[in-house]
Structures are given as structure tokens and as C-alpha cells.
Amino acid sequence: MISTLKISSLTKRFDGVSALTNVSLAVAPGQRVALLGHNGAGKSTMMKIILGLIPASSGTVEVLGAAPGSAVARAGVAYLPENAAFHPALTGEEQLRYYLRLRGEKPAQALALLDRVGLAHAARRRIGTYSKGMRQRVGLAQALIGHPKLLVLDEPTSGLDPVSRRDFYALLDGLAAEGAAILLSSHALTEVEARTDHILILARGRLVAEGTLADLRRVASLPVAMTVTAHNGHASAIAAGLPGARIDAGGLLHLTCAQEDKLSTLARIAAFGPDVVDIDVIPPSLEDIYSHFSQREGQ
């Protein structure tokens, strides 16, 4: 399959500062990719190069098989900055009609686009009266003009309330199902964990981890946590049989084991038979995995 985005050995230096070093990756149609990294890791720099706003120092970037910033790439790529700014005196509908005209599309699509992002009810209100989440939705509606094949979204959900975030990701899911590739940066790891297919971790301009959450879990090989609920009065006996187990104030047992010991540990717990009421297995979260890879790079 042809990649929507292909980056090979990308390096970017700003007088003495290495913002990106030897980064290679590919994004396929329909893929939802999260770009993670500390402040200054190089996320915005990568996005600016993909958009054709700044040149690479070396390496190659292909957007829809074309050079970033070329007519083909510009026609197929949409960008949503973290804080999309609009003229406060325009209504949502006027704003979208203006951008539709600029992109050679029919202005009459404005209301349908606003409806798609849940803003039809406010289409005729001035943007100056919109909340931050509503402005973010105007930005997304604007990004949807012309059915882009690649959406580049810079921290798109920062400042949105939980329901707006959920709606926002549901909309992205729909776009991905239609074949659009999505590259989004975020510091909200819990939502990224649930709503993206592929994760990229940048640290000091280097791509230090890449893959699905399951891939990253395997590579990081972090311990798995378990909690065991024992029948009244049996917690101490069970804890004594499980090395490293501790009992909390509520009587719940906590223990950790290496990934490869997960099944044997479960078998040992199950051997306590009816003395065990319940077991919860808690795999490492994306936050744990992200800390692991970032700390390894001294961040």
C-alpha cells in the first residue's frame, strides 16, 4: 500500500540546535498516529516540515507521493494548530464560507461542515462569542474542507472538556474509516492510548519508540501489576505465598511480576482456590511506557 506520509532519515538543525535527528517513519491511509514527546522534543518542527512551512536540513519527506508544500501535498493535507485563531466578528458560517471560497469549493457546504463538528446551532453567532472548544471545532471544520487525505493536528484536544474530546475522537474515527490518515500530537496520554492505532515517541529529536501499544509494551518489558481480593481472613496466607506481595489498608493484595512471568504468577494465585475472590491484571499504561522511553533518553 502507498504511504500517505513517508519520512526517511529526516534531520533538522536550527543554528546549532538539533531539532530532529535521522527520523524515519511511514503513515498509511486510515491510520491514526499519535506523536508524543516532551516540550522541545521536535513535534512541531516535524509538523512544519510535513506542511512545507520550513525545509528539512537533510533526509526526504513525501506527502501523498509529492514534496511537502507542493500543489498535490497542499490539496490533500489539512492542518489544525493548537490554538486556531479566527476573526471574532465573523460568524462560524461566514468563516467557513470564506475558506471554502479560498479553496475553490462551494461556500454552500459551510453549514454541512459545521453540522459535522456539532456546531450547526451556533453557525450564525459571532466566533468572538464561542468557547475555546467551539473555536477548536471551527478549526476542525475548516480542516475538513476538500476531504483531506492527511490531517495534521497539533494538540487538538487541549482545553476541550471530556465530552467534547470524546466527540472529537469519534469524528476522527469516522474520517480514518473513510481512509484519511491522522497524525496528532498530544500530551493527554490516556486518550491517545484509547483512540490511536500507532504511537511515535520523540525524545530530543530522535524517534525512540514506534509501534502499536502492544508493540511498545513488549519492547519496554515493564512489570505487570496485579491485585488480588482474598476471602476474609485469607489475605496474609496468600501474601506469604507470593513473593513481594503487600496488603493495603483495605485488605487488597498488590504484587508485580515480569511480563514473561504473568501466566505462572496467575497460576500460583489460582492455586489458592476458593480463598481468592478476584484477580485484576493491570498492564503498564501508555504513561508508564512513555516515561520509560523518555527517561532512557535522559528526559
Ligand SMILES: Nc1ncnc2c1ncn2[C@@H]1O[C@H](COP(=O)(O)OP(=O)(O)OP(=O)(O)O)[C@@H](O)[C@H]1O
Ligand atoms: N525557529 C527556531 N529557531 C531555533 N530553534 C528552534 C526553532 N524552532 C524550534 N526550535 C528548537 O527545536 C527544538 C524542537 O522544538 P519543537 O517546537 O519542534 O518542539 P515540540 O516537541 O513541538 O515542543 P512543544 O511540546 O513545547 O510544542 C527545540 O529545542 C526548539 O527550541
